[in-house]
Amino acid sequence: MHETQLAPVVAFLFAVAVVGFEQIVQWRFGAMGIVGISLLATGVKARNVTCACIGALVLALLVM
Numbered sequence: 001m002h003e004t005q006l007a008p009v010v011a012f013l014f015a016v017a018v019v020g021f022e023q024i025v026q027w028r029f030g031a032m033g034i035v036g037i038s039l040l041a042t043g044v045k046a047r048n049v050t051c052a053c054i055g056a057l058v059l060a061l062l063v064m
Contacts, residue, residue, distance in 0.1 A: 029062045036062065 025033040036058030043052025 029059075032058060033062055 022034060022037065025037050029036070036055050038055070039051055039058065040055030043049065043055055
């Protein structure tokens, strides 16, 4: 397989893993778990420390 043929397969597998992880978080922690993971991911991608910290705090409070 060439690299151009492998890229869509890797992207698909990554998308399936992300959706699976979100479903596990929602099952375990409910809607607030999804909010926390979304804030954390958005903060990391945007390099926004405040957003990432709020998301991490929400997840930490849910674990307690």
